[in-house]
Amino acid sequence: MVTLRFLASGSFLQVIGDTLGLDKSAVSRAVDSVLDALREKRKEFIQWPTKLNQTKAEFYEIAGFQNILGAVDGTHIRIKRLHHDEASFINRKSYPSLNVQTACDEKGRFTNINANWPSCCHDCHVFRTSQVCAHMERNGNWENGILLGDSGYLCRSFLMTPFLNPIEQHHGRYNRCHAATRSVIESTFGRWKRRFHRLHSEIRMDPKKVTKIVMVCAILHNICIQLNEPDVAAEEPVN
Incomplete structure (x- = not known):
């Protein structure tokens, strides 16, 4: 308690x-x-999808995007100012944070989380060095399933990103379907941070302990979904 x-x-x-x-x-x-x-308990409650066809079918129901296994994105968790290596943790909004990369399924369950990186590290770098990327490099393709990421990621055979300057009509349709499907990760961040207000405010602890807190909040979030616990009502926008 x-x-x-x-x-x-x-x-x-x-x-x-x-x-x-x-x-x-x-x-x-x-x-x-x-x-x-x-x-x-993290390996018990944060797992990569195993029912691939079911996952792809449920993502398809969102906006008709085929063969999606998950969406990836990063979110910043604010920490206290450090006396060492402070510059590495200052993000573009000028406050210290961890850049937490996650992947989620269509129900908003976390299927992977990495909270070990300072905010100076770009989403693209965090992903490139992640277990998820290594797994997808070995197994990801159009048939087995792919991921969706925003324009901060490099487009790869297993990671689809939006067109930056859509010219053709079908580019626009693709971007709309992509955005609607990928929005599940943004919605998940909102649900997660509303449920655990600790993630909203500055966590005045050392980064290693913050990493542990973030991981546990992700585990508990997945347990809440598994038990069909209601979401916490939105009070204000979540950044």
Whole structure:
């Protein structure tokens, strides 16, 4: 309960302790213990699609885009300012963050997540060095299924991106179908961050612990979908 309150409310450890009648050190130990235990379950709850035909069929229902296995994108998780290597973590909006790359399926379940990169690393680089990219290089093709990414990624045989300057009519149709289908990842980020307010605000912990928090929030998000838990209603736009 302590850890869920910490992740869902976005409150400081001290505030949670005061609310529950616990001292800060006890709250910190409880949170660390539960985070470690949940993180060990990541391979159980964050899995690459195995029912490929079903996944492709359900993506097709969105906008008629064939053979899609998932959408990929990055999102920034704000962290505290660091005393070392600070420049590597400053993003284009001038605040320190991690660049978290994820892939999701048509239901908004995370099928892969990588929260190890500072914000100076471009989405394209993060993807190129990821396990997802390595897997798709070995297995991805039009028949086996491909991914969708935005214009920040390089178009490859297994990763389709939009036309930057659509001229022909069919380019425009392609872009519209692409955007409608890929929007599932943007919607997923919104649902995820509304469910776990900790991801909205600055996480005043070292990057390694933030990485663990992000992973656990992704695991819990998938569990919520598995249990058909309702989404948290939107209160404000999510960046």
